[in-house]
Amino acid sequence: MIRSDWQPDRASPEPLHRQIEHYFKQKMTSGEWGPGTRIPAQRQLADMFNVNRSTIVSALDELVAQGLLEGNAGGGTRVVSTSWDALAAKPMLNWNNYIHAGSQQPNSQIVQTINQAEFHPGIIRLGTGELSPDLLPVRRMQAVLAKLSTRAMTLGYEEAKGSMRLREALSDRMRGLGIEASPSSILIVSGALQALQLISIGLLEAGSSVIVEAPSYLNSLHLFQTAGVQLNGLPMDEQGVIVKDLARRRQSSRDSLMYTIPSFHNPTGIVMSEARRRELIALSERERLPIIEDDVYRDLWLDEPPPPPLKARDAAGNVLYVGSFSKSVSPGLRIGWITGPKTVIDRLADIKMQTDYGSSSFSQSIAAEWLTSSQYDDHMTELRAALRARRAHMHALLDRHLTGLAEWRMPTGGFYVWLRLNTGISATRLFQDALRHGILLNPGGIYDRTMGSFLRLSYAYASHAELADGIAGLASLIRSQVKA
Amino acid sequence: MIRSDWQPDRASPEPLHRQIEHYFKQKMTSGEWGPGTRIPAQRQLADMFNVNRSTIVSALDELVAQGLLEGNAGGGTRVVSTSWDALAAKPMLNWNNYIHAGSQQPNSQIVQTINQAEFHPGIIRLGTGELSPDLLPVRRMQAVLAKLSTRAMTLGYEEAKGSMRLREALSDRMRGLGIEASPSSILIVSGALQALQLISIGLLEAGSSVIVEAPSYLNSLHLFQTAGVQLNGLPMDEQGVIVKDLARRRQSSRDSLMYTIPSFHNPTGIVMSEARRRELIALSERERLPIIEDDVYRDLWLDEPPPPPLKARDAAGNVLYVGSFSKSVSPGLRIGWITGPKTVIDRLADIKMQTDYGSSSFSQSIAAEWLTSSQYDDHMTELRAALRARRAHMHALLDRHLTGLAEWRMPTGGFYVWLRLNTGISATRLFQDALRHGILLNPGGIYDRTMGSFLRLSYAYASHAELADGIAGLASLIRSQVKA
Incomplete structure (x- = not known):
């Protein structure tokens, strides 16, 4: 356009x-x-x-x-x-x-519509999986920049795997989660999306298939599909993906690997239970099933920290662990990381170098400063309080406006409420209607083709007032569908 | 390792x-x-x-x-x-x-060796195409960061094409070069390499072929080859690529597009003449041959500015123009840009979003501040003076040590001296010998398979003392080959 x-x-x-x-x-x-x-x-x-x-x-x-x-x-x-x-x-x-010649497919139409509509002035973004501008730590970031402005700095290229200072800081932090990862096993990337992109072009063959949770964030991206990789959804319950079903599935088919978000899953908000994590790791060892653990929401716990990462139990080196600053500090930083077996990290680092010669050294210095000062932990404490208030607000709004029209369960962390519309309500129509009324929704169908009757709502982005208007507006759009 | x-x-x-x-x-x-x-x-x-x-x-x-x-x-x-x-x-x-499964091939062995050796402590990097740490504008950058630290800032995602402020600044600057590009036709990328990566996956089909200069920087990268694209080299003379040969070639084969570095060509340092530029644009229009113009060295002129970009004469919209901050200000910023027909830019922006959700907003703010303040122009004036001194130093060293052993011509800008070794000297052996003696070379073979008797030297990276030691060391290694 x-x-x-x-x-x-x-x-x-x-x-x-x-x-x-x-x-x-x-x-x-x-x-x-x-x-x-x-x-x-x-x-x-x-x-x-x-x-x-x-x-x-x-x-x-x-x-x-x-x-x-x-x-x-x-x-x-x-x-x-x-x-x-x-x-x-x-x-x-x-x-x-x-x-039309290149190998990369354009983003699916609905995802493109969402990406564009996000910049419409005045639109209420009820599904956006980002921190609202007022939750972003601008003053702390100014303090960090002021500090960096007085320091020696790297204006040249960083090492292939990224800034040593940042990798050391991440190594320390992950140790606190039970993950032993030396700096040489850590690759700095430009956000978790790039981690997945590197994995898809570096480790997966066209024609291979990947197990995901149903629904899964990965379905909303085109990058695995573009690489000719098929995504196979496995059912979840309130404890996370059902590992028994996974074991059964492995008897008939040999998927290449599994992608999972065990903590504050996108889009359902579910936390995989301790027992389920043990089961999954045992299966991964038994079956030699590699796992990509996307743990970008971990620090956004609101009630209590989630169980330790799968990677912390991964004695066999089967798990590639992915983290990011985008959900907790600043998406604009474009900084994430991958850790796993060193041979795999070496391979991904080589591809990263071929792709963009490494991530911004300024962003890397900023991220390192956040982790090595008290800024990160102090910010997370404040952020959790703000997100708790937003969650409570959303909870009250849903109870008031959507009782009888939909079902949901409030999450214990992260951003998302996964809401099931009552039978007879079309989420696709609701998406279009809402867009015309200035409300942007994330329909469930983009996370799993069979989940067209769900919506992913987020209490992280829209302001308190917008949430109130948005949920009320949503309710009246649903009611008018029900009447029609 | x-x-x-x-x-x-x-x-x-x-x-x-x-x-x-x-x-x-x-x-x-x-x-x-x-x-x-x-x-x-x-x-x-x-x-x-x-x-x-x-x-x-x-x-x-x-x-x-x-x-x-x-x-x-x-x-x-x-x-x-x-x-x-x-x-x-x-x-x-x-x-x-x-x-070994993924679609991306590992970097060629010699390029990997170079990438790794660059981090060996004490190594003299005689071929590195980057500004030396002492040429990087650390104090100016500190001033820019200090200024940004007092401002409102974007911590969230930028628009798909990148920061509007930066695109406006680039639009203004390109107007000064004769290029009319509105901000909506500009895509911010993480360096020129990513521009090429996006083009290769977004616009080129496996099995297509691309015309490059012989030798060409593109041969030292694997990204086009990884996409199944063949590179066909065309001869150059001191005026740049020989367009008559290109016209002849077009009669027998239909290459998809041409990639060229018309100003301070990598690796030869050649500037395409005004007449040659006109010829090439005329051919591009007549033959509908798309051109990628890689103009990252433009501002590094030392004697006089090069002729206007091809893009400035491109009334038919055949040229994709690529620029970067990496060669002039800071590689660590990882900021470059592409401009061209809006439909193409839209497509590349979509792929960029799928790849990494955009470049660092901090790097983008920094780049915009450089362009909209006097920092960029002031720095370039200083940088040119420093590079002129380095070029003169290199010139004197080559005359003193390599006369009779090799031939070269000093460039009028950019970083590179393209040096032809006299018959009988093996550049591959010289590369290995030099590496053992702590001198890192860029052998010509990585830019064109048939140019094994050339070296790309750079006066931009090694210090004055390192250049003196390195060139003297190189001369004695050559002499020992000649004797043996």
């Missing part, structure tokens, strides 16, 4: 519709809007340029008449390919051939 | 070789050193633990006797796979199956 930084000049003698027409032409002749570029809807254009819709209609009609734009059956308008030569008097490359 | 943070305890009553044996066992039982992990050479281990080599031999012999380590024909020692069960009494996963 086109976003414009340009505005028509109201002081000019040239009519507004001509100015807009010329602006469009200039973008097309410069090659910036190549053939196939989608033009926003008339209403959006009118908003964008602060003009009447009729002005837009005049401008677009003229461009269509000149053969530069064309409408399509779906009602959209695009820059024409075939007439391009006439306009520019220069043959124009159709980059679309290239755009 | 294993690097150790551990040291034997000389005060302990336990013999050193036993301590080392136990340390190794602990690493193996924790799964950190999985089956197949390579054990460093005895000499290296002795250095690492500050013990005699006989102590290492005792420890390793014991571990081999217990069936935990095994030697191989090549003289290396590895952790055994088959006897693992006996040790841990737990089945151990062979991650090697996974390590």
Whole structure:
């Protein structure tokens, strides 16, 4: 979609519709809007340029008449390919051939819609799995930056595995969780997503399959699927993934590995019980099943810390453990890490170097400073208190507005309430309706195809007032579906 | 390779070789050193633990006797796979199956050797294409951080294409080069390497081929080859790639696109002439040949600015333009950008989001502050003066030591001297000899298979004293080859 930084000049003698027409032409002749570029809807254009819709209609009609734009059956308008030569008097490359050529698939449509809608001004983001701007530790971060500004710093590349200072700090911290990982077995990455990306291109073959919880965050990403890897969901109960089912499944099929979020699972909020963790590790050893443990929500416990990580019990080296600063301190840092058998970490480090030559050394210095000062622990204490208040607020709102329309259980940590809509309510329709009403939802279907009657709600992002408006609005949208 | 943070305890009553044996066992039982992990050479281990080599031999012999380590024909020692069960009494996963499964190929051996050797203490890096630590603007960077520490800041995710402030600043700066790019046509990436990575997975199909200059930086990377893309080198002269040869080649084959570094080419230092640029753009329009213009060295001109970018003449939207802060300000920032037709940028932004959710917002804020204050331009003025002095130093050293042994031409900007060794001197052997003498070279073969008799030297990284020692050392290694 086109976003414009340009505005028509109201002081000019040239009519507004001509100015807009010329602006469009200039973008097309410069090659910036190549053939196939989608033009926003008339209403959006009118908003964008602060003009009447009729002005837009005049401008677009003229461009269509000149053969530069064309409408399509779906009602959209695009820059024409075939007439391009006439306009520019220069043959124009159709980059679309290239755009569809690469190996990476575009994000699924609904996820793309969510990604874009997140930037609509005023939208209430009821499903967003991030800390709200007011929960982000701006003052502490300013203090950290001020401290770093007085220090010697690394402006050059870091070692392939990342800053030694940060890896040492992470090694210390993980020891406190029962994980023995020396700095040479730790790879710094640009967030947990990149960890998964590196694993998918570095360790998985096209045609292999990965066991995930059903539902799973991994289904909302395209990266494993893009690598030709199939995801197989296994049922969960309130103790986490059902390991008996996993054992049964292993008798008939040889999945390559398992991906799990044992603590404050995304999207269900479930914490895998101590017993279930032992079972899973035993199975992993018996069956030689590698496990990716995504533990990015661990420090966001609200009632009590979760049981130790799977990695802490992993004497056989079967677990790759993934952590991140994105959920607890700052997504903008783009810092996460992986630890596991050194040969695997070496391999992933080599691929990371080929991909982007390592993560920002500034972000790494900042992260190290957070961990080695008291900032991290002090912040987590404050953050937990704020999240508890948000959780209580959400709890009260759900009780007040959604009782009888849906079912849910409040989590003991993390961000998410996994909410099951009563029979007969379509989450897909609800998603579309809500979007039109300025409420952004994360429908369950993006985490598991069969879970279309669920929603992932989050109490971490929207403000208290937005949560109140959003949940009330959601309730009335559900009611109008039930009535219709 | 294993690097150790551990040291034997000389005060302990336990013999050193036993301590080392136990340390190794602990690493193996924790799964950190999985089956197949390579054990460093005895000499290296002795250095690492500050013990005699006989102590290492005792420890390793014991571990081999217990069936935990095994030697191989090549003289290396590895952790055994088959006897693992006996040790841990737990089945151990062979991650090697996974390590060889993924789609990404490991970096070529010589490039890996270079990457590792760069961290050897005391090594003289004669080929490194980075600014030396003393050229990196630490004080200016401290001032930028101090300024940012007093400001409102983005701790959350940025928009998919990156920080609007940075994109606006880049849009302004590129306008000064004759490139019209609005912020919505700019994608912020984590360095030029990531730009190429995104292009290779997003726009290129396996089996396609890309034209590069011969020699080309791209040959030293594995990322296009990993995507199944073939690189075809075209000859250069002192004006840049020979466009007539390109036109001829197009008659027989349909390469997907061309990758070029028109200004201060890596590795040759050549600047494409004005006339050659016009020819290339005309051919690109006529033949609809997309071009990736890698312009990361542009601001490092020493005598006069290079001709305008290809992108400035690209009325047809055929050029994707890539820039970076890594060569001019700080590689550790990991900030670069791509601009081109908006549809292409949209596609690459989507893939970037799937890969790592965007670049560090701290690095982006820092980069924006550099561009919007006077820091960038002031720094470049200072940097050019320092690089001119280094270039003159290198020039004098080459004249003094290598006259008669090699030929070269001093560049008008960038970092590199492309040096041709006289007939009969093997660059591969020279690379190995030099490495043993603590001098790290970039042999020409990594940039083009047929250019084994060249070296890429750089005056940007090693200190003045190191350059003097390094070039003198190089000369005596060459002489000893000539004599032998």
